[in-house]
Amino acid sequence: MYCADWVKILLLAIIRLIKRALMKLAQRRIVSILILFLTFAIVNGTLFHYFEVINGPQKNLTYFQSIYWAIVTMATVGYGDIVPQTFAGYIIASLTIVLGIAVFTLLVSTIAEAFLRQSLRRYMGLVKLKHVDVVVVGASEICREAIDELRNSGRGYRIAWVLEERPRAPPEDIDFVVGNPLDEDTLIRAGIKSAKHLIICILDDSATIHIALMAKRLNKNLKIAAIAKSNKTKELLEEAGVSIVVPLRIIGRELASAVFEPSVTLFVDEVTSSRGIADLIEVPIDHNLSGMTPEEVVKGLEHRDRAHRYVPLMLVKDSGDRIAAPDSGTKLKSGDKLVVLKAKRNTE
Incomplete structure (x- = not known):
């Protein structure tokens, strides 16, 4: 062997x-x-x-x-x-x-x-891509949904999609690379060395860990988001430097909510998509916003965007601490992140 x-x-x-x-x-x-x-x-x-x-x-x-x-x-x-x-x-x-x-x-x-x-x-997906912002690895519908959200975000990300075989109906504005995602050469052709983000949506924990470790070795500044089927895998991915690990058990929570509080499930589905009437957005607090309150930040957003209302839902401190429904008088500091609900105004 x-x-x-x-x-x-x-x-x-x-x-x-x-x-x-x-x-x-x-x-x-x-x-x-x-x-x-x-x-x-x-x-x-x-x-x-x-x-x-x-x-x-x-x-x-x-x-x-x-x-x-x-x-x-x-x-x-x-x-x-x-x-x-x-x-x-x-x-x-x-x-x-x-x-x-x-x-x-x-x-x-x-x-x-x-x-x-x-x-x-x-x-055929055999070219070497350059100037890629986000690399998406996997052929599941989860990956397609992630790509659609990135495209609809309006941020102009250049996306590279890594699959083991050519997709039947690839999006026209998305470059894809065909190859084994466990092979270093495939990730290099996808532009992983210069990319800023990597999304791993493969439902195979061992493959996910392998890809995350290899990607981190090729690009130490890479921010990785991945799916984990088990708590053990979640811990290993976090130790490997993966920025965000989404556990599959979150689907179980959604299914349970659909039984005894279906409106919550509908709300989560609505705000996690940029295509609906509401969306969750992150507002990074820089030196210009430092010292302001959530209410002042929201008023500034609404002043620039008259078509939407903004509601602060959570404050993520620079230390990692999270504060749900922060007080309107809370002073924000540089490095904090404010999670805001962006909703279309009712014109009726």
Whole structure:
């Protein structure tokens, strides 16, 4: 078993080296053909200038115009504003057309092939993403709901979605990466090294712990939110540096509330979605808001947003202590966070 693992690791390393070599070769091919095209243009333009201008009748043409003629001719445009007038010029023009068609066609087809290959890799989820804000790992409906909430938050997050296979109907504005989320290379392709947040919505505790540890090793400043099926997993994830751990037992609380206080369940469902008439938002207290009261903060929010009412529900102190329904006279300090209910005003 140990030997088989080493063989697997070796094969993966060889495949990665081949991929990188092919990509570099494709890039060098475009550059090589472009250099060849420009070289032919300079040589043919110089010959045209020599026979048509220096030793020919077109004394009014500059060297730049001769190069321009060569490029236009090789690109098969042929404006006709500059034409050869000597026998040598006709020969050079003929060679320029024949060589130009071959080289220019090769250049265009190579560039088109590179774009097509990149588009196909993006379609298959094989590209390496950059400038990602949030990485979401998992293929469950929980992940889709998390992505929808991020999209509807209005904060312009760039999201990378990591799945083991291509989704049937991926959102048009979401980039996805196909691969094994337990593989470090998959997370790197998803942009985990520069991302600010990671959401792990896999219902497998061991996989969740593995991904969290690997992600933290790749990006120490990463903020992670994850699901835990058991209390033990919750403790391990918190010890691993996961910022927020959502236990599955919270679903049990929701189901119980649906029996003896269904309105509470409806309220929680409403305020945890940005698509309804109400939403829970977090207001970070910075130096501008420090020293103010929750009531003053809420009045400032309502002054800027006339379409909504704001109600302070909880104060999370910088120390981590939580105060439900804080008094209106409570002085806020820098680093605190105020959880506020944002509700649409009734216009009736």
